[in-house]
Amino acid sequence: MIVKNRRVTFLIGGEAGDGIFASGNILSKTFMHGGLHVFSTNEYISIIRGGHQWYSITVSESPVFSNRYKIDFLIALNREVPIIHIDRLEKKTSFIIIDERDKSERIVDFNIISLPMYDILKKRNAKKVMRNSIALGALVGLVKYDISILERVYMNTYSEDIAEKNISLAKMGYNYVLEKYPHYLKKIFFSSNISRSQRIFCTGNEAIAIGAIASGLKFYAAYPMTPASSILHFLALLQKDLNIVVIQPESELAAINMIIGAAFAGVRSMTATSGGGFSLMTEALGFAAMAEIPVVIVVVQRPGPSTGMPTYTSQGDLRFVLHASQGEFPRIVLAPGDPYEAFEIAYYSFNLAWKYQLPVIILSDKFLAESGWSCDKFIPPFPIEEGKIIRDVYNGREKYKRYKITEDGVSPFAIPGVQNAIVKANSNEHDEEGSPTYDPALVNSMVDKRFKKQELLKREMLRYKTIKYYGDEYPEKIIVSWGSLKGPILEAINILGKNKKIGFLQVIWMEPFPRDLVKNILSKVGENDIMIIENNRTGLLNSLLNEYLHLDVKKKFLKYDGRPPYPYEIIKFLEG
Amino acid sequence: MIVKNRRVTFLIGGEAGDGIFASGNILSKTFMHGGLHVFSTNEYISIIRGGHQWYSITVSESPVFSNRYKIDFLIALNREVPIIHIDRLEKKTSFIIIDERDKSERIVDFNIISLPMYDILKKRNAKKVMRNSIALGALVGLVKYDISILERVYMNTYSEDIAEKNISLAKMGYNYVLEKYPHYLKKIFFSSNISRSQRIFCTGNEAIAIGAIASGLKFYAAYPMTPASSILHFLALLQKDLNIVVIQPESELAAINMIIGAAFAGVRSMTATSGGGFSLMTEALGFAAMAEIPVVIVVVQRPGPSTGMPTYTSQGDLRFVLHASQGEFPRIVLAPGDPYEAFEIAYYSFNLAWKYQLPVIILSDKFLAESGWSCDKFIPPFPIEEGKIIRDVYNGREKYKRYKITEDGVSPFAIPGVQNAIVKANSNEHDEEGSPTYDPALVNSMVDKRFKKQELLKREMLRYKTIKYYGDEYPEKIIVSWGSLKGPILEAINILGKNKKIGFLQVIWMEPFPRDLVKNILSKVGENDIMIIENNRTGLLNSLLNEYLHLDVKKKFLKYDGRPPYPYEIIKFLEG
Amino acid sequence: MGSIYLTNKKNVWCPGCGNFAILNALIKALERLNLKPESVVLVSGIGCHGRINQYVNVNSIHVIHGRVLPVATGIKISNNRLTVIGHAGDGDAYAIGLGHLPHAARRNVDLTYIIHNNMIFGLTTGQVTPTTPKGMRTRSTPYGNIENPLNPLLLALVSGATFVARGFAGDIKHLIYLFEEGIKHKGFAFIDVLQPCVTFYNTYSYFRERVYRLEETDYDYTSFKKAIAKATEWGERIPIGIFYKIRRETFEEQLFQLKDKPLVQQEIRINLEKVYKILS
């Protein structure tokens, strides 16, 4: 059944509180350490106990970009799970690992691996939540995987006693399957190309956190908000080792104003939130722009409007972040599509913010934020750049002026405490020294000064991959998309194969918009052969194409039920 | 000098605290009650005392739409004023009314009417601030106006003793001029076409307040913010006569959430603010949209970003209000251009909000908000409409469902307290009853239900003037603009005269955007004969033309120093 | 239970959660007060507590995080015949929404404000809040919370709340009493409920060992000074009950606009002449 480059998908389903995500992570890492490529993702509703949730893992010997609809192996932690996912199971070939008592009439068409999980728990005096360890062991046995890798992951993850308890349960599941279902055993290949120890299993949120750390983040303030919270949790955990300050203040209003204070004082700072929290940051975003204070804001999208569906995914906030806050000012908006890009963008967003003294927004989404990839370790692509910062002594001949009008619009940026410089920042329109001004000519110069940075940015952009193009060099059709949809689209294109001649244009820089590059790529095909795929209802990237390229893409696949598209849906769209 | 249909411009200049605005209002009303058309506007900086400020009044026997650059009569309350405005004065023809002591070398080229104002004050034992009354009297004498009208306005405005004090001072100025400068006296015509008593002198902010009142506003909550504050002051004053509740809560966050509560409870409610306050309302805007609660939000623009220039004008928030708040939802954004439109839009915005159960934003700007026009009294153009509201008893057969999916997307809207109905509203994505839902099909239906209102609106729009077209039927050039710039543009076109064949397209509905109507008008000329004029730097309406019509207007007059364009600047642009 | 105040929605709180006690006490209090379901509005914030709306068969609105008070205020002023009850979490009320509390208290709008104070962000899976004890490890403070917790009762007292109480989800009988008194109280009734979160911060036994009812002592709740002193008591013994209760004119009572009837019932008969007089 399992061959090279094919994908195999595992899904663990159960209730909130069943430890689905923890065991999903364990299993993902287990496959990763065996040398396989892994992509994992989850779905859950915004409650703490009860309610169905699942974690799916797709593995392959080649890189995996997204999850699949079809499930090869299902771990069902209760009786409902197979029923809920029945359409995703393949008769005859799909396996279901389930407790003996939870078997039912309705699943007889599938390969059932039933175990007396509750009996084993009782024997071992283990808590109910631990039955997923039995199931993991059973699964590892079933796919003839090396149980010692699973053991190692347990040991890495938990304290010794907890790890051992889980391992012993896993072994019971493992042995049970080897004994009772020898005829069913399926072999999953181990890849040998990749040294096992060099890989990490990383979510989009973690990749952003790492990029920020690598870029010198020293002050992080955020108010929890799904699906951005795991950045806070991850950084909070790391604060000791990395000596960074991590604060959870009273609100998003406080969070963004704190990081503005930190950046004004010379410290690289960041916050992260989702749309609702970003709404509360809107006013301070303009403050940072007017006062020319470099901040990095991560916005992880979920379906709106308002509270919407907190634990689902969406790309509905693009226009919002592009235009948030009163007045006009340059900003940078970057949308990563996978952990590598998330790392790199987080890394260089600080360089951009500090060199150009403006706010940078990283626009992510739940599907990227909470999905996990097996990745190579990230390496910063270029050094840390600070631009015109003055950290110790100001040596200028004239009095220091925070908003000095320079050729390129960027003023020397002394921080408070610098010798010979008194630094005055202002949210009002101001003169060079930072005093309020109403003089029309001066106002014009100051507005122009800020906008000059846009010119600089047009040049700076050339250093970065503001778009990416994948697929055929002479395509017949081009898909345009952004953010986390990159994964499912790449999967779909891979499945369709080369001779379909499909190209895929991923837009990464949303502002400044890489108009010419996009135009250039799209000129490869006729207007009717361009297609857009987005996780929103109105086609927000398409609205940018309308605005910047005067192109209204007619063929659209817009999904707005909170779920990312599956590769098969994309294929259906492409073919339909 | 003064002939019919020509404009005459008066300017009163002095320091903050000199009573410039009060006397400007008095003088404006005086001219209005003499039957003239009046347009008044002001400029001041955001401090309470000191700093130059001015109030200008332009009068004519035909309607006046904007102020003029050239000043015919200047009341200078200190020595600097004529110097500051020297470029606006015409040698030989301009008059300057000034205290004897404040005369200077530099103004000898103009007609100087100097008075011993300080001596008069002393004689009368009057406060320094009252010297503007002397000046008003002098001016009224100078232009041979009926001093009894001025007296009447004083009596209408102040308590008897204060009025009398001012009147006696004004008379002294009046008599002084008649006596000392008989050779200078200039006659301003009195118009006879208009019955004097029927007119009001009204700002854009007041017009919005009146429209809201006429439409049944009963609950107003707002946090003060220039240039929206005068709506609060005006409504606060009127609360007693009109029995409306006017609250100044602790913040804009509170203001908008209070009006959401009020609307949920069945009461027409409104708030007003400027960009910074609207930033804080962003999150609740989406809440209103998701919960389908009808609110009206007035955003009066001033230059940003951030605190910017609080007392100046701008059109920099268009894209911001169009896209504010996370997620996608239908909203209505309306931009009035004069008090009549401000009244009408405020009036029908409540009908729209309540019929379609969504947020409506009225997008105004400082130039409209704080300028004053002599107007005919406003008359509501059609009755109050509530749509599917249930106020007493719910008689449906099935259980009441707040978010019932109906053909047109609009659900029957029972308010709490209605018999037989339990009303459940939610900021979460929800089912028909208002319970959270994550079911993909249901989510799709709910998103679609909300967006169906957009279809309804497309039909409803036909009832309103979503755009207006002025000027030549077969134009050679068309100006496109919006909001308060309507005034200066109309003035400029009038000055240029009919044979210039210039058309002017005013866009009033910004969302839903009247794409076809705009397209239709613009098709009258070639792309190169379209011009855009905006009070911002990047051409925000132009960005909408790009997005909706794939039209990038090349000829742009963008002014972003906080001042509205003068007609002469527009003429220069048109001719240049 | 089968109360008319209960809906048939499936409850999604963790088994054993303190929210159940709050829900049950509320239902009982409504029963005792015999309020018509149509005449009651619950306003709930975002968090586990916010779900309570779904389970109570009265009008309700699930607002955005931290904004229970302004929404409730808008409702009450617009229709002062309604009984308006706010439910907020400690995150909702004391973190993001704290800016509204002192104002609601000094305004004295006739609302009941019930805080499900589990000293943790529940729904976002266990982060620190303003009432989390110092030193506690949470997901956002894995090395221990370094902030002094707030004392919400003191805050409500000094802000001018006219009814200040504390309940405990482990003492449902007492809770029913507090809710009943709070809802009956004319003015702003503030009730902080110690609510164990069995998943992220299980405080049942901690509080059970310490709480005692003020009603079983000779405590006098009409003295502001005593209330302040009592509210400072927190340690081996933790008082629950009504700390403070006085009658002060409510905000609505001072609104001449509501003298005749609620705003929502007033007809729209506009005489613009009064307006035009000012402008002429």
Added chain:
Amino acid sequence: MGSIYLTNKKNVWCPGCGNFAILNALIKALERLNLKPESVVLVSGIGCHGRINQYVNVNSIHVIHGRVLPVATGIKISNNRLTVIGHAGDGDAYAIGLGHLPHAARRNVDLTYIIHNNMIFGLTTGQVTPTTPKGMRTRSTPYGNIENPLNPLLLALVSGATFVARGFAGDIKHLIYLFEEGIKHKGFAFIDVLQPCVTFYNTYSYFRERVYRLEETDYDYTSFKKAIAKATEWGERIPIGIFYKIRRETFEEQLFQLKDKPLVQQEIRINLEKVYKILS
């Protein structure tokens, strides 16, 4: 004056405004403390008070309305060698920005927070604020304010502020003393200054007749209980002075991250291996 702490900017406050006294007292306090201008940061809010930044020759940032405290907190934590002083108006601090005050107080970041409390919105031309007396007619309450005013000192006290004081702009000598003590205090120093607004609410004579200095009594500012009682005193006699002062570990002192040197001076030497270990 010619102080090194004064800029040459033209002052735009109304002649006679209480803000002048605050400015002068601040300058004098800085002189007495002999702080290097480069080592001080003023953080000011939006309102007439906010202009103070322009007149003081130290680093400054004019923030958005109500956000003095979070910005000041971010600055102080990033560079704890700086002296950070916040200036806010009563609108700024007690209306829109009130949500930050209790948190700054309980956190005990080493800041000085000076409120220019003129009991009115000055810059927006005279509307009601949370400290405007009941009954007062303002532009937004032309028929009289119906809300009970806040008592900011009580609020700061119960929130955990470690230095709580009140000054009066009519007593500049005393004000200098308060500012000096507040700036010297390690921890969150809250100083509410009664500041007459000659244009919209001239309270000079009202307060001059009533205020008395606590320092001229035998008042003991180390007792929380006494501080609460003193802070409730408001009427014929109004106390000014230090109401409360204790030493409690500051937020920064508890941050292990700042043990060696300020954040801003720490080199960026990142060892990602520690991060990667967690992810493998």
